[in-house]
Amino acid sequence: MEAVQLLLQGFAVLLTWKILTMMLIGLVLGIFVGVLPGLGGPNGVAILLPLTFTMDPTTAIVMLSCIYWGALFGGAITSILFNIPGEAWSVATTFDGYPMAQQGKAAEALTAAFTSSFIGSLVAVLLITFLAPRIASFALKFGPPEFFAVYLLTFCSFVGLGREAKHKTVISMVLGLLLAAVGMDTVSGQLRMTFGFDPLLRGVNFLVAVIGLFGISEILLTMEERLALRGHAAAISLRVVLKVWKEMPRYWVTLLRSSAIGCWLGITPGGAIAASFMGYNLAKRFSKDPGSFGKGRIEGVFAPETAAHASGTAALLPMLALGIPGSGTAAILLGGLMVWGLNPGPLLFVEHKDFVWGLIASMYLGNVVGLVIVLTTVPIFAAVLRVPFAAVAPMIVVSCAIGAYAIQNAMFDVWLMLLFGVVGYVFKKVGIPLAPFTLALVLGNRSEDAFRLSMIGAGGDLRVFWSNGLVGSITTLAIILLFWPLIGRIAEGARRMVRPART
Amino acid sequence: MRRDFSTPAMPSPEAEIVVGDPTAPASQSPAVATARTVEIVVYVLLLALALVLGFDNWRSGAGWAKDGPQSGYLPFYLCIILAGASLFGLGLAVVKRSEEAKTFVNRDQLRRVLQVFVPTFLFCVLMQWLGIYAASFLLIAGFMRFVGRIAWWKSLLTAFLFTLVMFVTFDIAFDVIMPKGPIEALFGR
Numbered sequence: 022m023e024a025v026q027l028l029l030q031g032f033a034v035l036l037t038w039k040i041l042t043m044m045l046i047g048l049v050l051g052i053f054v055g056v057l058p059g060l061g062g063p064n065g066v067a068i069l070l071p072l073t074f075t076m077d078p079t080t081a082i083v084m085l086s087c088i089y090w091g092a093l094f095g096g097a098i099t100s101i102l103f104n105i106p107g108e109a110w111s112v113a114t115t116f117d118g119y120p121m122a123q124q125g126k127a128a129e130a131l132t133a134a135f136t137s138s139f140i141g142s143l144v145a146v147l148l149i150t151f152l153a154p155r156i157a158s159f160a161l162k163f164g165p166p167e168f169f170a171v172y173l174l175t176f177c178s179f180v181g182l183g184r185e186a187k188h189k190t191v192i193s194m195v196l197g198l199l200l201a202a203v204g205m206d207t208v209s210g211q212l213r214m215t216f217g218f219d220p221l222l223r224g225v226n227f228l229v230a231v232i233g234l235f236g237i238s239e240i241l242l243t244m245e246e247r248l249a250l251r252g253h254a255a256a257i258s259l260r261v262v263l264k265v266w267k268e269m270p271r272y273w274v275t276l277l278r279s280s281a282i283g284c285w286l287g288i289t290p291g292g293a294i295a296a297s298f299m300g301y302n303l304a305k306r307f308s309k310d311p312g313s314f315g316k317g318r319i320e321g322v323f324a325p326e327t328a329a330h331a332s333g334t335a336a337l338l339p340m341l342a343l344g345i346p347g348s349g350t351a352a353i354l355l356g357g358l359m360v361w362g363l364n365p366g367p368l369l370f371v372e373h374k375d376f377v378w379g380l381i382a383s384m385y386l387g388n389v390v391g392l393v394i395v396l397t398t399v400p401i402f403a404a405v406l407r408v409p410f411a412a413v414a415p416m417i418v419v420s421c422a423i424g425a426y427a428i429q430n431a432m433f434d435v436w437l438m439l440l441f442g443v444v445g446y447v448f449k450k451v452g453i454p455l456a457p458f459t460l461a462l463v464l465g466n467r468s469e470d471a472f473r474l475s476m477i478g479a480g481g482d483l484r485v486f487w488s489n490g491l492v493g494s495i496t497t498l499a500i501i502l503l504f505w506p507l508i509g510r511i512a513e514g515a516r517r518m519v520r521p522a523r524t
Numbered sequence: 525m526r527r528d529f530s531t532p533a534m535p536s537p538e539a540e541i542v543v544g545d546p547t548a549p550a551s552q553s554p555a556v557a558t559a560r561t562v563e564i565v566v567y568v569l570l571l572a573l574a575l576v577l578g579f580d581n582w583r584s585g586a587g588w589a590k591d592g593p594q595s596g597y598l599p600f601y602l603c604i605i606l607a608g609a610s611l612f613g614l615g616l617a618v619v620k621r622s623e624e625a626k627t628f629v630n631r632d633q634l635r636r637v638l639q640v641f642v643p644t645f646l647f648c649v650l651m652q653w654l655g656i657y658a659a660s661f662l663l664i665a666g667f668m669r670f671v672g673r674i675a676w677w678k679s680l681l682t683a684f685l686f687t688l689v690m691f692v693t694f695d696i697a698f699d700v701i702m703p704k705g706p707i708e709a710l711f712g713r
Binding site: 071072074075186188189191192195196198199202206208209211212213214216237240241244245246251409410411412414415416418419420422423426427430432435436439442443446447448450451453469472473476481 | 542545549559562563566570577580581584585588589593594595596598599602603605606609610612613616628629633636637639640641643644645647648651652656660663664667668671672673674682686690693694698699700701702703
């Protein structure tokens, strides 16, 4: 069991006062971010990323991933107590969580949510521990064509499997790829799309775009809404925790099913949102008493929370093993890796063992510590919602500006952030998804390099993408996924043509 | 986002958290723009962007050299895809019947959005002369006082404390370089 040994080494890396303190700070900040209206996982990580620039990479990623776990935990608090899902993937948690709170069972619902998130994350982390190194060592044999095929697969599956209108996903993705290409061309050294404007020489920084798109635009969107809240205060006692934990083994099928759904959808770009709904719906369908769902059934909290967190965690697997983020937040963490001078991808497991296993170990530790923190301090965090948004909003704006400036010490980036804030606001309201844009912007240069290196290697022959079984099947799968909706429609049409003939 | 506040059974009144929002935008406020109009504008802008960038890439070489694509090759074709998708979206938006058009933003909402956007813009402008810390003090204090209608002393105190924490964290503890102005110079930092 090599993985176990490496994991223990990872724990050894973690157990210093400095890292443990940063973990704790990260978790608390994360829960804050998750509870505050208008902020969530990706926004929180993006805004707080600059804090970590001066740290060493291991401390930095541990702190950032703890912010992420914290935000995941925090999202459940507002969903259950206030019926306000902090994130889209907490929507399904409100279905049964809020009715439970109304019946005076808020503590039970919160305990159920926190514990099941913990279980979901744990399953996903176990998967990462044992699967990621294998995938990475397999991917070490990849050359540029294989990598390009994998990137293509990621892009195509986003377009083909995404739920948004296809042309909007395409626009978002192509825009991200184009912006990634601005600046110096890495292969030929030629300048592209700079129009003689000096600040553009360095290109559009990924993190600046993300801070604008997720931070600033989210503030604008939140201000638009009615900010009044009304909800329940709750404290969790040890008695309630033990009671819920005693009840939990009864729902092992739901927990297992939701974890599996979450892991699967997290690794593929289906995402936590789809996972939480699927977890909830399947639990309802297989239940003996589906009518009781939506009226405060504890299983209705277990199912979506487990799935959402398994998915949110599993999204880090492709990021670590292949350098391909499975979610928006993973994309931002990936951007962070590049800032610290690490090259995400399979080589990470060879060249930066301490870093990778430290991160994986921190997922275990962060989730345990996070669970303890949220269980004991819920009343404090629920009270955070009493802070008026008029005080929170300018602080977030300041944090965003500090973040955007700190990346390259450039005032231009602050203006760019503001521009992306407006773009993000308009895009979200028009229904152009931001996740493909983020993904494309972070992967743009790497996929173009992979494409051009394989072209140089093959003398400009496109058949290189079908030159062996592996790369050929990935490329073919990518193209099938791209046209998946079309294929589905044709199959449906064919079935309809056949059926009337039979009957 | 589903917000349902019709709560029939409250366990006890003190176990409740209530936060009011006196300046909330009214939902029946007149529309400033419909989603359809904005969509059309967005697609036209994207189309223009695609044309401008596409032209630039074509100029820098969008052909296929002996050893593979030239530097403008991929971006050029990306521009074509962008233009195509924008045209498709534009067509859909134009054809869509206007009766079913949703409101993009109503007047009250726009007012609130501008209430954040304009101060943020001024903050970015001021940041260049006053430094980020002084500008953020002004932004937070001003925003809390004039937009949030929070008492002067609370606004000033919060702004001061937050700015101080930021200064200590970034300037003293982590040595992150930030734009500074005359006030920091007074303290010799």
